[in-house]
Amino acid sequence: MKIFIPLLSLFVVLHCVPAVSAQTGADYYPLRKGDSWLYKTTPIGKSGISSRTDKVVVWGKLFVGDKEAIVKENEDQNGSRSYQWLQKDSEGNIVLASISTEPSRERRLVDFEPPMIIISHDAQNVGASWEIRQKTNLGELLSGTFLVESNKEKVIVPAGTFRDCLKVRQISYDENGKNGTRYIFFAKGIGIVLTEQTEPENKRYRDELVEYTVK
Numbered sequence: 001m002k003i004f005i006p007l008l009s010l011f012v013v014l015h016c017v018p019a020v021s022a023q024t025g026a027d028y029y030p031l032r033k034g035d036s037w038l039y040k041t042t043p044i045g046k047s048g049i050s051s052r053t054d055k056v057v058v059w060g061k062l063f064v065g066d067k068e069a070i071v072k073e074n075e076d077q078n079g080s081r082s083y084q085w086l087q088k089d090s091e092g093n094i095v096l097a098s099i100s101t102e103p104s105r106e107r108r109l110v111d112f113e114p115p116m117i118i119i120s121h122d123a124q125n126v127g128a129s130w131e132i133r134q135k136t137n138l139g140e141l142l143s144g145t146f147l148v149e150s151n152k153e154k155v156i157v158p159a160g161t162f163r164d165c166l167k168v169r170q171i172s173y174d175e176n177g178k179n180g181t182r183y184i185f186f187a188k189g190i191g192i193v194l195t196e197q198t199e200p201e202n203k204r205y206r207d208e209l210v211e212y213t214v215k
Helices: 004-015
Strands: 036-043 052-064 067-076 081-088 094-100 108-119 129-136 141-157 160-174 177-187 191-199 205-213
Touching (some): 081 108, 141 177
Antiparallel strands (some): 094 108, 160 177
């Protein structure tokens, strides 16, 4: 009995340890109804980009065909709205299926086929990469590569200081080759906290998170 009790106690302790869910790229891109983010865009140097503010809100859930989609509403400082239709695919990537002018499939502007990866399922790992090569229903070809350069970045923006952020480098291409570079910073449980476009010179900008509400 003196031997049995300690062994039983050890068994209970080991089996009562709370399970810890594996971290995935989706943890850096929350999509719960009511979550919201306010961003301020500021041009850098001689950029032709205009200053502006944009509010993003998770509007709710609807369907793309027979698959459920999460709809995000994007409102600019002039009150113009657009809607992004996001899904999680079979691999766990967060993907963009459509953009519409209203939260209705009948009012969609652009469809992406296949849906465009916003953040990869393994983006939490340094060295993770993915690419996009989508032709829209408007005939436009979107092409780009993404690489996770760091998962330990410290980012300071008006909304606060965020540690252990992902730093993702995006290079975009057109029919003439490379046409832009930007860096996107994701904070776990918060989403995108900073985007910096560094190339081309006339389109450089800094897009900072000003305030947010994440459940």
